[in-house]
Amino acid sequence: MTSIPKIISQRVALGVLTLWVVSVIIFAGIQFLPGDVATELLGQSATPETVAAIRKSLGLDLPVYLRYLHWLGETLQGNFGTALASGRDIGELIRPRLFNTLFLAITAAMISVPLALLGGIVAALYRNTLVDRVINVVTLASISFPEFFVAYILILILAVHIGILPSLSDVDSTTSFLDRLTAVALPAFTLAVVVMAHMLRMTRTSIVSLLGNQYIETARLKGLPEWRMLVRHALPNALAPIANVVVLNLAYLITGVVVVEVVFVYPGLGQLIVDSVQKRDVPVVQACSLIFAATYVLLNLTADVLSIIMNPRLMHPK
Structure with a gap:
């Protein structure tokens, strides 16, 4: 019969795997939202140059997988980043x-x-x-x-x-x-x-x-x-x-x-x-x-x- 510690460790491993899958879904779902964050921040008077500058400062010009890995690495360290609307630490x-x-x-x-x-x-x-x-x-x-x-x-x-x-x-x-x-x-x-x-x-x-x-x-x-x-x-x-x-x-x-x-x-x-x-x-x-x-x-x-x-x-x- 399987021991209780082994069963619990299997459940914990499954929970960690589930949370990783959920993190991928969350990040992907955010990326597929309509609209552009840079355009939203700058408003209707945004020029292509300012939009490109904002996207670069936010890291939005990087490939999706690099952005995900950076976000996941910072999150695991307890650093959620900075809020775009208020500029405060998240x-x-x-x-x-x-x-x-x-x-x-x-x-x-x-x-x-x-x-x-x-x-x-x-x-x-x-x-x-x-x-x-x-x-x-x-x-x-x-x-x-x-x-x-x-x-x-x-x-x-x-x-x-x-x-x-x-x-x-x-x-x-x-x-x-x-x-x-x-x-x-x-x-x-x-x-x-x-x-x-x-x-x-x-x-x-x-x-x-x-x-x-x-x-x-x-x-x-x-x-x-x-x-x-x-x-x-x-x-x-x-x-x-x-x-x-x-x-x-x-x-x-x-x-x-x-x-x-x-x-x-x-x-x-x-x-x-x-x-x-x-x-x-x-x-x-x-x-x-x-x-x-x-x-x-x-x-x-x-x-x-x-x-x-x-x-x-x-x-x-x-």
């Missing part, structure tokens, strides 16, 4: 935006994961009852609605009619922790509503699939309360698929915040990449896209490793 530009995005994602995870586990346990406890059907209808509805629709509904209810939360999430480095929590409440709740359904349904399905096992019947015959039997015996054995889905949804929280950040004008990485696309700031777009891709690959790799570690057949080989 690392310094991205750092506070990445912190804002991570703060939003972590806040959404702290809301969605406990509610999903609790909702899945309740649905499994009252399976095939009205409570179970109501939870299934709510989760299916939340999956069906896109993020921007959920965001606008929450803005209409909580910001416009009730007025308890701000409709715009304006934060900066001087914002206090409590004010930051208040500012991200609506976008975090929007993300939580969207991702919670997958985790809840997986929790319910995993627990219900174990209820026919003999050790569950034994616990039931001993007179153990149903809720205690679910939490102490069924839930620990269902953690492997649940953890896998939770980590995958956390990956979505990090990489799927673009729409939500744009709706709430939240100064995160998603808003930055949208603004950079509009300004044709190619280095910033490449850096943000690579960070999103690396985060998604890393969390998917984490989900694979967790599913391997939680597999008893691998942890206790014969």
Whole structure:
């Protein structure tokens, strides 16, 4: 039987290869965008001589493969270059935006994961009852609605009619922790509503699939309360698929915040990449896209490793 370190090393190697392929796709996709960066920077009054000078200063006159190798080499050293629109170092530009995005994602995870586990346990406890059907209808509805629709509904209810939360999430480095929590409440709740359904349904399905096992019947015959039997015996054995889905949804929280950040004008990485696309700031777009891709690959790799570690057949080989 293959050892766990060997399997994990294979997953890590596959993750590195995937990230390299993604970097090629990102760079190639940027190159095939319509328009010219030099012309965009100089405006309509650009002359052929100034355009040629700008292209040479940006290295756009070099072959594509040389530009890719230079960009990849600098990126591996942690140097993303300089933003064309502002002239600032891209690392310094991205750092506070990445912190804002991570703060939003972590806040959404702290809301969605406990509610999903609790909702899945309740649905499994009252399976095939009205409570179970109501939870299934709510989760299916939340999956069906896109993020921007959920965001606008929450803005209409909580910001416009009730007025308890701000409709715009304006934060900066001087914002206090409590004010930051208040500012991200609506976008975090929007993300939580969207991702919670997958985790809840997986929790319910995993627990219900174990209820026919003999050790569950034994616990039931001993007179153990149903809720205690679910939490102490069924839930620990269902953690492997649940953890896998939770980590995958956390990956979505990090990489799927673009729409939500744009709706709430939240100064995160998603808003930055949208603004950079509009300004044709190619280095910033490449850096943000690579960070999103690396985060998604890393969390998917984490989900694979967790599913391997939680597999008893691998942890206790014969």
